[in-house]
Amino acid sequence: MTGKLLELSYGAALQERSDGVGVAWAELEAAEPSLRDADVWLRSKANRKKEGFGWIDLPHADLEAILEAGEWLASFDAVIQIGIGGSALGNRMVAGALLHPCHNELALAERKTPRFYVVENVDPRSTKALWQMIDPARTAVVVVSKSGSTAETMTNFLWIWEAMKRSLGEEAAMKHLLVVTDPEKGLLRAFAESRRCRSLPLPSTVGGRYSVLSAAGLAASAALGVDVAALQEGAREMDDRLALRSRLADNPAWIVAGLHWIHGCRGRNMTVLMPYVDGLKDFTEWFAQLWGESLGKEGQGTTPVRALGAVDQHSQVQLYTEGPDDKLFTIINVDDLGETALIPPVSDLELEPLAYLGGQEMGAMLHAEARATASTLASLGRPVLWLDLPGLDAFHLGGLIYFYEYVTALTGRLLGINPFDQPGVEQGKRFTCGLMGRKGFEADGKASKEAFVRIEGRHLSF
Amino acid sequence: MTGKLLELSYGAALQERSDGVGVAWAELEAAEPSLRDADVWLRSKANRKKEGFGWIDLPHADLEAILEAGEWLASFDAVIQIGIGGSALGNRMVAGALLHPCHNELALAERKTPRFYVVENVDPRSTKALWQMIDPARTAVVVVSKSGSTAETMTNFLWIWEAMKRSLGEEAAMKHLLVVTDPEKGLLRAFAESRRCRSLPLPSTVGGRYSVLSAAGLAASAALGVDVAALQEGAREMDDRLALRSRLADNPAWIVAGLHWIHGCRGRNMTVLMPYVDGLKDFTEWFAQLWGESLGKEGQGTTPVRALGAVDQHSQVQLYTEGPDDKLFTIINVDDLGETALIPPVSDLELEPLAYLGGQEMGAMLHAEARATASTLASLGRPVLWLDLPGLDAFHLGGLIYFYEYVTALTGRLLGINPFDQPGVEQGKRFTCGLMGRKGFEADGKASKEAFVRIEGRHLSF
Numbered sequence: 001m002t003g004k005l006l007e008l009s010y011g012a013a014l015q016e017r018s019d020g021v022g023v024a025w026a027e028l029e030a031a032e033p034s035l036r037d038a039d040v041w042l043r044s045k046a047n048r049k050k051e052g053f054g055w056i057d058l059p060h061a062d063l064e065a066i067l068e069a070g071e072w073l074a075s076f077d078a079v080i081q082i083g084i085g086g087s088a089l090g091n092r093m094v095a096g097a098l099l100h101p102c103h104n105e106l107a108l109a110e111r112k113t114p115r116f117y118v119v120e121n122v123d124p125r126s127t128k129a130l131w132q133m134i135d136p137a138r139t140a141v142v143v144v145s146k147s148g149s150t151a152e153t154m155t156n157f158l159w160i161w162e163a164m165k166r167s168l169g170e171e172a173a174m175k176h177l178l179v180v181t182d183p184e185k186g187l188l189r190a191f192a193e194s195r196r197c198r199s200l201p202l203p204s205t206v207g208g209r210y211s212v213l214s215a216a217g218l219a220a221s222a223a224l225g226v227d228v229a230a231l232q233e234g235a236r237e238m239d240d241r242l243a244l245r246s247r248l249a250d251n252p253a254w255i256v257a258g259l260h261w262i263h264g265c266r267g268r269n270m271t272v273l274m275p276y277v278d279g280l281k282d283f284t285e286w287f288a289q290l291w292g293e294s295l296g297k298e299g300q301g302t303t304p305v306r307a308l309g310a311v312d313q314h315s316q317v318q319l320y321t322e323g324p325d326d327k328l329f330t331i332i333n334v335d336d337l338g339e340t341a342l343i344p345p346v347s348d349l350e351l352e353p354l355a356y357l358g359g360q361e362m363g364a365m366l367h368a369e370a371r372a373t374a375s376t377l378a379s380l381g382r383p384v385l386w387l388d389l390p391g392l393d394a395f396h397l398g399g400l401i402y403f404y405e406y407v408t409a410l411t412g413r414l415l416g417i418n419p420f421d422q423p424g425v426e427q428g429k430r431f432t433c434g435l436m437g438r439k440g441f442e443a444d445g446k447a448s449k450e451a452f453v454r455i456e457g458r459h460l461s462f
Numbered sequence: 463m464t465g466k467l468l469e470l471s472y473g474a475a476l477q478e479r480s481d482g483v484g485v486a487w488a489e490l491e492a493a494e495p496s497l498r499d500a501d502v503w504l505r506s507k508a509n510r511k512k513e514g515f516g517w518i519d520l521p522h523a524d525l526e527a528i529l530e531a532g533e534w535l536a537s538f539d540a541v542i543q544i545g546i547g548g549s550a551l552g553n554r555m556v557a558g559a560l561l562h563p564c565h566n567e568l569a570l571a572e573r574k575t576p577r578f579y580v581v582e583n584v585d586p587r588s589t590k591a592l593w594q595m596i597d598p599a600r601t602a603v604v605v606v607s608k609s610g611s612t613a614e615t616m617t618n619f620l621w622i623w624e625a626m627k628r629s630l631g632e633e634a635a636m637k638h639l640l641v642v643t644d645p646e647k648g649l650l651r652a653f654a655e656s657r658r659c660r661s662l663p664l665p666s667t668v669g670g671r672y673s674v675l676s677a678a679g680l681a682a683s684a685a686l687g688v689d690v691a692a693l694q695e696g697a698r699e700m701d702d703r704l705a706l707r708s709r710l711a712d713n714p715a716w717i718v719a720g721l722h723w724i725h726g727c728r729g730r731n732m733t734v735l736m737p738y739v740d741g742l743k744d745f746t747e748w749f750a751q752l753w754g755e756s757l758g759k760e761g762q763g764t765t766p767v768r769a770l771g772a773v774d775q776h777s778q779v780q781l782y783t784e785g786p787d788d789k790l791f792t793i794i795n796v797d798d799l800g801e802t803a804l805i806p807p808v809s810d811l812e813l814e815p816l817a818y819l820g821g822q823e824m825g826a827m828l829h830a831e832a833r834a835t836a837s838t839l840a841s842l843g844r845p846v847l848w849l850d851l852p853g854l855d856a857f858h859l860g861g862l863i864y865f866y867e868y869v870t871a872l873t874g875r876l877l878g879i880n881p882f883d884q885p886g887v888e889q890g891k892r893f894t895c896g897l898m899g900r901k902g903f904e905a906d907g908k909a910s911k912e913a914f915v916r917i918e919g920r921h922l923s924f
Contacts, residue, residue, distance in 0.1 A: 004923060011919030025920075085776025101591040105577075108570055109595075115567075121773050122831070123740045124803035124824040129563040133571075152772055154816050155805055155827055162806040190812035208776070241924065252924050269731070269788050270765060278585040289777035296781025303732060303781060303788070305765065310614055311583050313890060314547025314670070315751035319758025319765060322886035326731055326765070341586035343617055344624040350652035354616050356900035362586040365617055365898060369584070372893035375913035379889075386917050424784035427841075428775055431834035436827060438818035451837030455848050457473030458487075461466060462703060462714050 005238055005399040007388035008252040012378035013259045013328065021266045021325065023383070028248065028258050031414070035254040036246070038413035042406070043243070052420020054205030055405055058213040059236035059398075063229060066215050069178060069200055070222025076140040076176070077107075078115040080130065081220050082160060083144035084152045085293075086208025087180075088120040089286040090217035096282035097397050098226050114140075116224055119160065122152045127159060136167035136176075144180040144216045146202045148188030151432060180215045207420050209290045210405055213398070227394040234398025242406060253403060256330075256385065257410035263328040263383055264302045264415075271302045272320065275332035276309035276370035279392045284308070287404055294408045294419040301415070302328075310369040317373060321380055329377055329384045333370045336391035337363040467700055467861040469850035470714040474840035475721045475790065483728045483787065485845070490710070490720050493876070497716040498708070500875035504868070505705065514882020516667030517867055520675040521698035521860075525691060528677050531640060531662055532684025538602040538638070539569075540577040542592065543682050544622060545606035546614045547755075548670025549642075550582040551748045552679035558744035559859050560688050576602075578686055581622065584614045589621060598629035598638075602685075606642040606678045608664045610650030613894065642677045669882050671752045672867055675860070689856040696860025704868060715865060718792075718847065719872035725790040725845055726764045726877075733764045734782065737794035738771035738832035741854045746770070749866055756870045756881040763877070764790075772831040779835060783842055791839055791846045795832045798853035799825040 015022040047053050073079050081091055095116060100106050104115040117130050141160060145153045164173040174197050181188035183201035192199040200215035211217060213235055218228045245251035248258070260271060271291065273284045284306035295301035307316055309331065320327065343365075345358035357365070377384045389396055412419025427444075434445025477484040509515050535541050543553055557578060562568050566577040579592050603622060607615045626635040636659050643650035645663035654661040662677035673679060675697055680690045707713035710720070722733060733753065735746045746768035757763035769778055771793065782789065805827075807820035819827070839846045851858055874881025889906075896907025 006924050008922045008924065009918045009920065011921070012913075012917040014920060084773060088773075089777065101588050102566075102595050104564075104567055105570055105595055108567055121740050121770070122824050122827045124799055124801040124828075126563050126740045127824065128801050128803055133564050133567055148813075149815060150776075151819070151827070152776075152831075154813070155819055155824060158805055158808065158813075158816065158819065159803055159824065187813055187815060191810060194812055250922070252922050255922070269786060278583050278588045285777075292778045292781040292785075293776075296778075296783075296785030298784065299786055301781050301785040303767065303785070305767065308583070311546060311550075313887060314612075314614075314755075315551065315747075316754045316758075317890060318884045318886040319754040319763050320886075321889070322760065323754075323758030323763040323765070324731060324761055337586055339586040339590050341590055341621055343620050346620065348653060350656055351610075351616070351620075351649050353611060353649060354620065356895070356898060357613070357617055357620065360898065362584050362589065362617060362621065365584045365613070365894070366586075368894050368897035369614075369890070371914055372890045372897060372910055374917055375910040376890045376893055378917050379909070379913040384917060422780045424780040424782075425775060427783070428779060428831070428834045428838045431838055432827070432830050433818070435830035435834060436818060436822065447841070448834055448837040451474075451841040452833055455474040455836055455840050455846060456471045458471065458476060459473070460470045460712070460714050460717070462468050462470065 004390050005234070005241065005396065006252065006403065008255065009386040010255055010259065012384040013263070015381060015383065017381065023259065023262050023266065027262055028255070031258045031261065032248040034414055035248065035258055035410065038410045039254070041413055042409055049205060051205055052207050054203045055207070055210035055213070058206065059232055059239050059402065063218070063232060065200055066218045066228065067222055069198065069215070069219045070228070073140050073142070073178065073220060073223030074114060076114050077111065077138035078117065078134045079140050079142060079220050079223055080117045080119060080134065080160065081142045081144065082119045082153055082156045083216065084120045084150060085289060086211045087144035087153065087216050088118045089289050090212025091118055091220055093282045093286035094212065094217060094221045094226055094231070094397070095224065097279040097392055098394055099224055101278065103224070113225055114223055116220060119156045120152070122155050127156055131160070131163060136164055140176050140178065142178045142180060142220055143188065144202065145188055146182050146186065146204070146208065148181050148186035148191070151429070178219065180219065209293055212286070212401060230394035231398040234395040235402035238399040238402040253406045253410060257407045257414060259385065260302065260328060260411050261414045268326050268328050268383070269302050270305050270327040272305040272307050272327050272329045274307035274309050274312065274329065275334070276366055277334045277337060277392060278308070280332060281308050290404060290408050293422050294412050295415060295417065297417050297424060300417060309373060310366060313369065313373060320382070321376060325382060327382070329382060330387060331370055331374045331384065332387045332389060333367065334389045334392050337366065338392060466852050467696070467703065467858065468714065468865065470717065471848040472717055472721065474846040475725070477843060477845065479843065485721065485724050485728065489724055490717070493720045493723065494710040496876055497710065497720055497872065500872045501716070503875055504871055511667060513667055514669050516665045517669070517672035517675070520668065521694055521701050521864065525680070525694060527662055528680045528690065529684055531660065531677070531681045532690070535602050535604070535640065535682060535685030536576060538576050539573065539600035540579065540596045541602050541604060541682050541685055542579045542581060542596065542622065543604045543606065544581045544615055544618045545678065546582045546612060547751060548673050549606035549615065549678050550580045551751050552674025553580055553682055555744045555748035556674065556679060556683045556688055556693070556859070557686065559741040559854055560856055561686055563740065565686070575687055576685055578682060581618045584617050589618055593622065593625060598626050602638050602640065604640045604642060604682055605650065606664065607650055608644050608648065608666070608670065610643050610648035610653065613891070640681065642681065671755055674748070674863060692856035693860040696857040697864035700861040700864040715868045715872060719869045719876060721847065722764065722790060722873050723876045730788050730790050730845070731764050732767050732789040734767040734769050734789050734791045735794070736769035736771050736774065736791065737796070738828055739796045739799060739854060740770070742794060743770050752866060752870050755884050756874050757877060757879065759879050759886060762879060771835060772828060775831065775835060782844070783838060787844060789844070791844060792849060793832055793836045793846065794849045794851060795829065796851045796854050799828065800854060
């Protein structure tokens with residue numbers, strides 16, 4: 001497939017300023033050798049089989065088993081995906097961008113496609129509410145956990161699986177289950193093998209936050225009618241093109257990674273991702289995990305701030321324009337919004353001041369607002385990146401996904417940290433196990449309680 | 463009504479540290495006179511009729527007209543609320559906390575209560591998708607804008623109103639419309655008066671982000687079955703109790719405002735609000751507007767970061783624990799989660815390592831995770847506030863809403879800025895008008911285009 005994947009304008013992220021917080025082109029250029037090294041590291045064949053690098057191969061993976069599973073899932077009235085973090089955010093992101101905005105309601109009314117539920121939190125109200133909405137006999141369950149021991153996912157699985165068995169009997173329930181997990185090891189793999197239930201592999205080299213283009217993200221998406229081959233093709237095309245761009249000025253991923261690095265060094269400790277289209281709202285949630293969990297370590301990493309245009313003009317833009325200069329902004333504009341809606345002429349006398357809107361496209365207004373916000377920020381000297389996406393279809397979304405995975409990994413390498421691990425979440429997990437009375441975690445439970453004593457050391461009941 | 467409204471533990475937000483970024487009790491105490499002054503300013507009778515102060519009176523307002531409108535709205539199959547920012551976020555927040563998590567699907571299946579749609583963005587795909595879901599003959603439209611000239615709201619109103627008129631005829635359509643706007647001035651007030659359609663007042667002294675306890679937030683909520691009197695009562699009770707606490711050590715709002723102020727001065731330029739309950743996810747969105755738009759001015763203000771436990775343990779907690787020490791954390795724990803779900807005993811041999819979960823409450827796990835995260839952060843020396851909410855009902859939600867409104871206004875006064883205006887959003891509005899060809903805004907259109915030339919000064923098509 002040819003055609004444009006995206007356009008990047010970054011003039012307002014480079015600024016000659018006398019106050020020491022501007023970034024000159026020469027500084028970005030000085031980072032070019034580091035970016036080239038990072039790129040070589042990322043693409044090295046020797047690294048490819050190592051923990052964390054597996055996502056680079058996903059655009060080239062065989063989709064047959066995923067498409068087959070998707071077809072099977074599509075025969076149900078509802079699909080429940082149980083997963084958390086990377087096993088949920090990618091699905092929400094794809095669904096948010098490519099499905100009808102009222103997908104479940106429409107599916108309930110028309111019964112042409114399964115409804116889709118993601119069970120993520122261990123909130124009894126949410127899990128029970130969802131259970132109330134489905135008919136077990138017409139529902140498939142997809143459980144996603146690489147290790148099979150993710151506490152939240154397995155808690156929900158135990159609960160929902162028990163409810164399925166109680167409704168259908170174990171043998172019949174097993175015909176409603178798809179397990180997505182490590183191909184070789186872990187609790188869920190052992191469970192799937194012993195029960196001979198359906199399963200798909202989540203390669204051990206693919207981290208959760210980089211897993212959306214694996215079975216974790218694609219199986220349910222395929223069931224809901226998403227063109228997962230086009231999603232993968234967009235990612236592959238992005239990968240192929242990036243591989244050919246060996247000069248900074250030609251490579252959008254190097255530019256975006258380099259600018260994030262330098263602005264971070266200038267004390268801008270937040271990166272705001274603000275698409276101007278409802279369909280990318282969940283993309284910012286997915287990006288927030290990718291960025292935050294990959295880069296927040298060793299005292300480094302900027303904080304991802306999720307925003308949505310034009311909505312956040314009425315919430316966050318006051319802060320963005322007049323608050324501290326501590327953010328790098330990326331505004332995503334989508335050229336083809338996929339729908340048109342003509343604003344009718346204003347005939348009411350009382351509404352005459354709105355006459356300028358009449359006869360214009362609603363989408364033109366969204367585009368104008370994106371440009372207005374970007375140019376306001378730029379005119380105030382705030383650093384702004386502008387990304388143009390031709391359209392919000394599977395192909396271009398696939399390209400955008402891979403672009404941000406690539407940028408994130410490059411930025412991690414520039415920071416000198418490992419963008420594929422997450423050592424900082426372990427202590428909380430151990431504390432939880434301790435507090436839940438798991439054997440072998442007694443010391444963690446005690447340490448957690450002691451730390452909590454300090455929290456409660458000053459206390460007010462009101 | 464008596465009983466606990468909330469509990470605050472703040473021991474881990476006060477830390478004796480040698481690195482210059484800790485906060486001692488003595489420093490908070492030094493802020494007590496400023497907090498007392500800010501409180502006097504906020505409660506002064508002389509200020510009460512001024513722009514922005516009106517929210518303080520909302521807990522005491524008469525609800526009769528709102529309840530009557532709610533009853534009328536409840537007779538429809540669907541209610542569409544058109545509004546943006548404060549005219550949308552409050553409704554989402556109340557609905558998210560107090561309605562069934564799958565409200566619209568349930569309403570579609572059972573037809574006992576109206577479905578509820580909020581039209582906020584000017585995204586043609588969203589507006590048209592929603593229109594596809596409703597039957598105009600069984601749908602009420604609530605349009606909310608104090609001035610009646612909010613561009614996004616009025617664009618959607620013009621489009622939806624035209625579609626309603628086309629379906630039903632103008633006279634019949636008028637019987638489906640509720641206008642919530644300034645009682646005396648503005649385009650929508652003139653429109654409502656001339657058409658003699660239903661309307662409710664949005665007092666001119668109440669800013670959008672402080673308007674949830676006015677008709678803007680309560681009319682549709684009442685229609686959906688929310689106990690808006692209890693919501694208001696919770697706010698009133700919070701107000702009454704705060705008024706009696708004239709010592710720092712007794713006043714949770716003073717403590718929370720003071721700690722935010724001091725940690726902001728220590729360079730912690732983000733405030734993370736992380737409730738451990740799905741029902742408060744939209745509360746963090748509502749809070750983000752309240753905090754960001756009230757305080758982000760004159761180069762000041764910390765950035766609100768929206769989080770959700772336990773979900774963000776698998777997304778943001780890596781960054782929170784091992785990234786820079788640039789955040790003040792508030793974890794909200796809800797004692798009574800409103801539902802119970804017993805995790806079944808683990809009978810499968812392969813899942814034996816999960817046996818510690820069996821027989822425990824799912825909610826106990828959520829509580830343990832909240833404590834684990836708070837104690838992990840505290841043990842790493844990160845500042846943490848812990849808020850306990852007895853339950854997520856209308857009364858306690860009302861109290862929490864008013865508490866954060868109060869804290870935000872106090873913090874603004876400590877910063878020496880006006881927490882009730884939003885001057886920084888004007889330039890973007892003018893730029894949009896200019897780009898949309900509105901008469902009188904030609905110079906703004908030109909300025910916006912010129913600023914955009916600089917953005918595009920460096921450009922890459924890919």
